Amino acid sequence: MADDFLDTILVVVPVRDEAELLHGCLEHLQRAMDQARLTRxxxxxxxCMVLDHCRDSSGAVAAAAAAGDxxxxxxxxxFGSVGASRRAGIADLLKTITNDADDEALLHRIWIACTDADTRVPAHWLTTSIALAESGSDAxxxxxxxxxxDLDQELFAAWAREHHRHEGHKHVHGANLGVRASAYRAVGGxxxxxxxxxxLLVHxxxxxxxxxxxxxxxHAVTSGRARGRVSTGFAGYLRDLARAPAAREDGQST
Incomplete structure (x- = not known):
């Protein structure tokens, strides 16, 4: 739709002690960014890489990438909080792009793409997001x-039984989530x-x-480790799934 045209993409990645996996995350993101610029x-x-209380060499990895790009x-x-980190990264980029102007038309042309530092997105991640957003999606x-x-065959099979790649699926993952800036701001981010x-944001x-x-x-690939940066979250979900392969499909952020 003409009214849903985008002219800016903001990618935000919270980082908490992810030096080992951050290289792969950045390589895949830069590939997706390059393809978006080739297409448009x-x-x-x-x-924006949001370094949240990092004690490893994540900062050095991110700084090296920023120096070359x-x-x-x-x-x-x-913060020690992924929600606060995502919020801060988005606020920082929006301030730079909009100069703090609360311009609905300007915000409507901005797309916010979220992933995680332990995740590898496909090369078409942004180009497909642009196409879907301009076809009428707000998120x-x-x-x-x-x-x-990272997983044995049995645990991956248990995951696959509970998670399907069909249209209209019930899952929400911060590692693969996008939203129009006008909609994001309207609901408080x-x-x-x-x-x-x-x-919570999708709700x-x-x-x-x-x-x-x-x-x-x-579709993105994320770390399958059973010990994450917080006691629950995605890694906790995998631990529970290993204990109970028939885990429910509940539509929460898993």
Missing amino acids: PAIRVHL PRITLISVD IAGTVEPDRA FDPVPLHEDA KLRRDGFRVLSTGRL
Whole structure:
């Protein structure tokens, strides 16, 4: 739709002690950013890495990437909260792009793409997001799967039974989530919480009548480790799934 045209993409990635996996995340993101610019040369693409209380070499990895790519910026925070980190990264980029102007038309042309530092997105991640957004979506919930190298065959099969890549799936993953900036601001953005900030945002968007598309056309691979940066979350879900392969499909941020 002409009214849904985008001219700016903002990618936000919270980082908490992910030096080992951050290289792969950045390589895949830069590939997706490059493809977006090839497809739409006029579109602006920016990436903010939000370093949240990092004690490993994540900052050095991110700084090296930023030194070689002017599209990448870094901010350092001490929240210990993925919701607060996502919120801060988005606020930082929006301030830069909009100069704090509360311009609905300007915000409507900006797309916010969220993933995680332990996740690898496909090269078409942004180009497909652009196409789906411009076809009328205010937000897009993609799918993820844990890295098969991190799981045994039985546990991956249990995951696959509970998670499907079909259209209209029930899952919400902060590692593969996009939203139009105007819709994001209208519902108050990510809540500054340590868990389920992704599902809470989608709930608010749906509650307020925004167009949320759940699709398998955007699919990413994330870490399958059983010990994560918080006691629950995605890694906790995998631990529970290992204990009870018949885990329920509940549509939460898993």
